[in-house]
Amino acid sequence: MGAFSPEMRERAENLLTLYPQRRSALIPLCHLAQEQAGHLTSPLMEEIAELTGVTPAEVYGTASFYDMLHTEPVGKFLVGVCTNVACLLQGGGELLEHAEASLGVAAGGTTEDEMFTLEEVECVAHCDKAPAVQVNYRFFGPLTGESFDDLIAKLRAGDYDGVVPPHGTLIRVMRENGIEVPLDEVLAERKEMDRAKAERKAAAEAAKEGN
Amino acid sequence: MEQANQVPKIVTSRIGLEESWGIKTYLATGGYTALRKALTTMTPEQVADEVSKSNLLGRGGAGFEVGRKWSMLKPAPVRYLVVNGDESEPATFKDHMLIENDPHQIVEGTLISAYAVGAARAFIFVRGEFALGLERLQAAVNEAYAHGAIGRNIFGSGFSVDLVVHPGAGAYICGEETALLESLEGKRGFPRIKPPYFPAVIGLYGEPTIVNNVESMSNIPWIVNNGGASFAALGVGRSTGTRIFALAGHVNRPGNYEVEMAKLTFRDLVERPEYGGGMRLGRQVKAFIPGGVSAPWFGPDQLDIPLSQDDVAKAGSMLGSGSIVMMDDHTCMVRAAWRIAKFFWRESCGQCTPCREGSGWIEKMMRRIEQGAGREADLDLLMDACDNISPGVAWPPQQTTICVLGPSIPSSVASAIRMFRDEFLVHIKEGGCPYE
Numbered sequence: 001m002g003a004f005s006p007e008m009r010e011r012a013e014n015l016l017t018l019y020p021q022r023r024s025a026l027i028p029l030c031h032l033a034q035e036q037a038g039h040l041t042s043p044l045m046e047e048i049a050e051l052t053g054v055t056p057a058e059v060y061g062t063a064s065f066y067d068m069l070h071t072e073p074v075g076k077f078l079v080g081v082c083t084n085v086a087c088l089l090q091g092g093g094e095l096l097e098h099a100e101a102s103l104g105v106a107a108g109g110t111t112e113d114e115m116f117t118l119e120e121v122e123c124v125a126h127c128d129k130a131p132a133v134q135v136n137y138r139f140f141g142p143l144t145g146e147s148f149d150d151l152i153a154k155l156r157a158g159d160y161d162g163v164v165p166p167h168g169t170l171i172r173v174m175r176e177n178g179i180e181v182p183l184d185e186v187l188a189e190r191k192e193m194d195r196a197k198a199e200r201k202a203a204a205e206a207a208k209e210g211n
Numbered sequence: 212m213e214q215a216n217q218v219p220k221i222v223t224s225r226i227g228l229e230e231s232w233g234i235k236t237y238l239a240t241g242g243y244t245a246l247r248k249a250l251t252t253m254t255p256e257q258v259a260d261e262v263s264k265s266n267l268l269g270r271g272g273a274g275f276e277v278g279r280k281w282s283m284l285k286p287a288p289v290r291y292l293v294v295n296g297d298e299s300e301p302a303t304f305k306d307h308m309l310i311e312n313d314p315h316q317i318v319e320g321t322l323i324s325a326y327a328v329g330a331a332r333a334f335i336f337v338r339g340e341f342a343l344g345l346e347r348l349q350a351a352v353n354e355a356y357a358h359g360a361i362g363r364n365i366f367g368s369g370f371s372v373d374l375v376v377h378p379g380a381g382a383y384i385c386g387e388e389t390a391l392l393e394s395l396e397g398k399r400g401f402p403r404i405k406p407p408y409f410p411a412v413i414g415l416y417g418e419p420t421i422v423n424n425v426e427s428m429s430n431i432p433w434i435v436n437n438g439g440a441s442f443a444a445l446g447v448g449r450s451t452g453t454r455i456f457a458l459a460g461h462v463n464r465p466g467n468y469e470v471e472m473a474k475l476t477f478r479d480l481v482e483r484p485e486y487g488g489g490m491r492l493g494r495q496v497k498a499f500i501p502g503g504v505s506a507p508w509f510g511p512d513q514l515d516i517p518l519s520q521d522d523v524a525k526a527g528s529m530l531g532s533g534s535i536v537m538m539d540d541h542t543c544m545v546r547a548a549w550r551i552a553k554f555f556w557r558e559s560c561g562q563c564t565p566c567r568e569g570s571g572w573i574e575k576m577m578r579r580i581e582q583g584a585g586r587e588a589d590l591d592l593l594m595d596a597c598d599n600i601s602p603g604v605a606w607p608p609q610q611t612t613i614c615v616l617g618p619s620i621p622s623s624v625a626s627a628i629r630m631f632r633d634e635f636l637v638h639i640k641e642g643g644c645p646y647e
Contacts, residue, residue, distance in 0.1 A: 018375045020332070021416055026397030027380045031339070052397060065399040065560075067381030068339045085504060085536055086302040086459040088550050122383065122554055123301035124340055127459040127534075128466045137342035169339055169378055172346045176353040180362035181371040186331050187288060189371055193329055194286070197256060 003043035008036050012051055017178050026052045026062060028170060030069050035168025039070040067121075068169070075110045077155055078167060079103075080121035080134040087123075090142065092131035096120055098145040099133075102152065115156060138164045218445065221453045222429040223469040225313045232347040234354040237315040243360050245432035249323045250368035253435075258327040262431065264439030266451045271295055271386070271424030272503065272532045274520050281328050283411040285419040292330035293415060294321050295391055296337040296344075296425040299383040300503040301554060303534035305455040305467050306425040310337060310344035313429065314351035318374065320428035322361060323435055325372045328421050332373050335425075336391055339379040349376045383558035387614045388422040390560065401560055402614035426455060426533075446472035450519040454530075456480060460499070460537035463488035473519030477501065477509070480518065481537060494539035498630060502531025504551045505619030507606050508626035527606045543646040544634050548627035549577035555620045566617035569600040573624055580635060583643035590628055590635055597621035 004012055012032055015025045029051060033044040040063055042056070049056040063069040081099050083092040099118055100106055107120040126132035129141035133148065140151060154160055165171050225231040225240055237243070249258050263278030284290060294317065298306035309317060317335065325333045337345050352374055355361045363371045377395055379385050385394045389403035392415050407413055414420025430452060434442050443451045450472040458480060459465045468486050477499065481487040490496060496511045507528040509516070516522050523530045538547060556570035573596050576589050594604065601608040601618040604625045608618035628635060637645050 021396065023397035024377075024395060027339075027394065028378060030380065031378060054397075062397065062399055063380075065382060066339075066379075069380050083550065084301040084554055085500070085547055085550055086465075088547065089460045089536070089538060089542060093546075093550075122557065123299065123303075125298055125304035125307035125338075127302050127304045127457065130459065130465070134340065137340050165342075169342050169345060172342075173349045173376070173378070174353075175349060175376075177356055177362075179373045180356070181373055183331060186371055186373075189369070190290075190329050190331060191288065193255065193370075197254070200254065200256070 003041065003047045004033070005036060008032055012048075014175070014178060016051060018175070020183060023052045023054060026054070026059065027066070027069075030059075030063050031168060031170045034070065035166070035171050038076075038167055039073050045071075073110070073114075074167070075114050075117035076167065077116050077135050077164070078119060078137075079116050079152075080119040080124065081107075082121050082124050082126070082130070082132045082134070084123040086127035087131040090130040095131045095133070095143060095145065095148060099148060102145070102149055116152070135160075135164050136167050137169060218453060218471045218474075219433075220469055221433045221442075222309065222313075222316070222426060222455060223467070225316070226308065231312045232314055232351065234315060234351065234358060237313075237351075238358075241436070242315055242432075243319055243355075243358065245435040246319050246322050246360060247366050249326055249435050250366055250370050255327045255329060258323060258435060261434055261439035262327065265430075265434045265442035266439075266449060267427060267430055267434065267442065268450065268520060269424055270426035270430075270454065270533065272300065272505070274530065277423060277427050280411065280423070281324075281421060283409075284328055284421055285412045287419045289331050289416075289418045290329055291415045291418055291420040292321065292325045292328060292333040293388075293392065293395065293410075293420055293422045294333065294335040294425060294428050295386065295388065295422055296335055296341070296348075297379050297386040297391060298338055298341075298425070298532075299386050300505065300532040300534060301551070302459045302500070302536045303457050303503055303532040304459070305457045305533060307338075307341055307344060308467050309425055309429055309455075310341055310348055314344070314348040315355065316429045316432060317348070317425055318351050318355050319360070320431035321374060322355075322365070322372065323431050324421070324423065324428060325374075326370055330372065330421070332375065334375050334377050334395060334415075336377050336379060336385070336395055339381050345376065345378055352376055382560075383554075384560045384614070384616060387616065390614070391422065392420065399560070401562055402616075404613055446474070447517070447519055448473065449521055454518070455533055456518065457532075457534045458487050458537070459534065461491045461494065461539040461542070462537050463491055470518065473517050473522070476515045476517050477535065478514040480535065481514070487537070490537065490539055492539075494541060496537060497540045497542055498538050498544065498626075500534070500536040500538075500623075502529045503534045504536075504554065505529075505615070505622055506531045507622045508630060510630055524607075529606075541646070543581075543644055544627045544631040545577065545581045545638050546644065546646070548623045549574070549581050551623040552577050552620065555616065559616060563612035563617060565600040565611045566620065569596050569617070570620050572596050573620065577624065580638050581644055583638065583641075585635070585639040587636070587639055589639070590632065593624060593628060597625050
C-alpha cells in the first residue's frame with residue numbers, strides 16, 4: 001500500500017505520461033499530494049520520488065523552494081492577505097493586522113482548531129479589487145475588517161463549501177485525455193514539415209535567380 | 212476620443228460575455244477560424260511572416276518582438292513552445308483575467324504558434340495560485356481536443372500537436388523564462404546563465420524552445436485573421452496593435468483597459484471617465500509606477516508621456532508588464548518603496564550574492580527608516596547597496612546577477628530616494644512615519 005490512495009496513484013500516473021521527462025510531473029504530483037493529505041508528508045514525498053525518478057531529498061529540496069508547497073501541516077483554509085503595493089495603497093497592511101488580531105495568530109500561524117492558516121502573500125493579481133484576500137486560492141476583495149470577519153465566519157460555517165474548494169490546486173483540473181500523438185510520430189511529421197519548408201525555400205530562391 | 216470607438220478590442224473582445232470561457236461562446240464569436248485558416252491555407256513561414264509584419268512586441272515585460280524571437284529558434288529535430296502564464300509582477304492582473312475569461316483564445320494562439328515554429332509539444336505554464344484559471348484553461352483544452360483543434364491531424368490538415376497545461380507552485384522568479392523552464396522540468400526555479408542558455412538555443416530539456424507570454428499568444432488569432440499589416444496599422448512606430456494596461460492604486464476605477472498602443476498618455480488613462488475616472492477623492496498624483504514594480508517611478512510631470520514602449524524607455528523607465536500604479540499625495544513613499552523592497556527580498560531565488568544579500572540589506576534599512584530608527588547616513592548606504600546590485604543605478608540597468616530580478620530591486624528604492632529625499636529625512640528626524 002503506497003502513500004497515495006489508489007485513485008490518486010492513478011491520477012499521478014496519468015500526469016506522468018504528459019511529459020517527455022517524468023521529473024516534469026514533480027510539482028503537479030506535489031499538488032496532488034497536498035490535495036490528499038493537506039501537506040507533503042514524508043511517505044508521499046518518497047512515493048513522488050519513486051514516480052519521478054529522483055531522490056526524496058530532491059523532492060523536498062524542490063518543494064521547499066515554492067510558497068504553495070507545504071512540508072508542515074496547515075489549516076483547512078489557507079487565508080492569504082495581500083500586502084503588496086496595490087493592496088498596501090488600499091489598506092492591505094491594516095487588513096493583515098486586523099486578520100492577525102481577529103484570528104489570534106501571527107502571519108504564518110495556524111489557528112488552534114486547525115481551520116485557518118494565515119499568510120501574508122505577495123501580489124495575487126486581483127489588484128482592481130484591493131485589498132484582496134485569497135482563501136485556498138479563491139479570491140475575495142475589496143475587503144474591510146468587517147467583511148473579512150464575515151468571510152471567516154462563513155468559511156467556518158461551511159457556507160462557502162461550493163465556492164472555496166478544499167486545499168489543493170488541481171482538485172478540479174482534470175484532463176480528459178492523455179497525449180494523443182506519441183512524440184516519435186510528431187517528430188516524423190515535423191521532419192516532413194521541415195523538408196517541405198526547405199523545398200519551398202529552395203524553389204523561391206531559384207525563382208528569384210531565374211528573374 | 213474621436214477614434215476611440217474604431218479601435219478593435221483584439222484580446223478582450225469576449226470579456227464580460229456569458230460563459231466567455233466556454234467553447235460555445237468561443238465558437239459563436241469566431242473562435243478557431245484563425246487556426247483553421249493557418250493550418251489549411253498557410254505555410255508555417257507565412258504565419259510567422261504575418262506575425263513579423265504585425266511587429267507584435269512580447270507582452271510579458273521585456274517587449275521583444277515575437278516574430279524576431281521565433282526567427283531566432285535554432286533549427287533542430289525537437290523544438291518546444293512554452294507559454295508563460297506565471298503572471299506575478301506586483302499590480303499586474305491582465306493575464307489572470309485572460310486565463311480565467313478567455314482561455315480558448317490562448318489555446319488557439321498557442322496552437323497557431325506551435326504550427327509556425329514547428330513545436331513538438333506545447334506547454335502552458337500557469338501560475339499555481341490561479342486555481343480557477345487552471346480549471347477553466349484545462350476545461351478549454353479538453354473541449355478543444357473534443358472539437359478536433361488539438362491532437363492528431365488537426366482539422367484534417369496533417370498537423371498534429373499535443374498541449375499540456377502545467378501548474379506552477381508559487382514563485383515570482385518562475386516568470387523569468389529560464390527559471391520557468393527549470394520549474395517545468397521539476398526543479399527549483401533557478402534562472403539559467405545566458406549565454407549559453409538562451410531558450411531559443413538551449414531551452415526545455417536542452418532543446419530549442421520558444422517562450423511567449425499569455426497576452427502575446429492571445430493576439431495571434433486576430434493577427435492571422437486580419438493580417439499583420441492591420442495590426443501594425445494600429446499604434447505608433449514600434450508600439451503596434453493594442454495592449455492591456457492594468458491600472459491600480461488610487462484611481463476611481465482600477466481595472467484592465469485594452470487601448471491602442473502609443474495613442475493615449477498616462478494622464479488619459481488615469482483621468483478619462485471610461486478608464487481610471489480620475490484620482491480617488493479628487494486628490495493629486497504624487498508619483499506613479501509605469502510598468503510593474505521593477506520599473507523606476509515617474510512623477511506628475513511625466514503624466515503626458517504616451518503609452519509607448521519607446522517613449523517610456525526614453526524617459527528612463529519601462530512599460531514592462533503593462534501595470535500602472537497610481538499613488539496620491541497622501542501616500543507614504545518610504546512605506547511603498549519598503550514594501551516593494553520586501554517583495555524582492557522574499558522572491559530572490561538566492562543564487563546570486565548581490566540580489567540575495569542586497570535585497571535583505573535594503574529591506575532592513577527601509578524598514579528601520581519607516582519605523583523611526585533610521586539614520587541620515589542610511590540614505591547613502593541604501594544607494595551604495597543599490598549600486599552594488601546594479602552599478603550606476605541607471606536605466607536601462609547594469610547587471611551583476613544571472614537574471615534581471617537583481618537590477619529590478621533598486622528601481623523603487625532609488626526612485627523614492629531621488630524623488631522624495633525630504634520625506635525620508637522627515638522619517639529620520641521625527642523618528643517615525645508622518646503619515647500614521
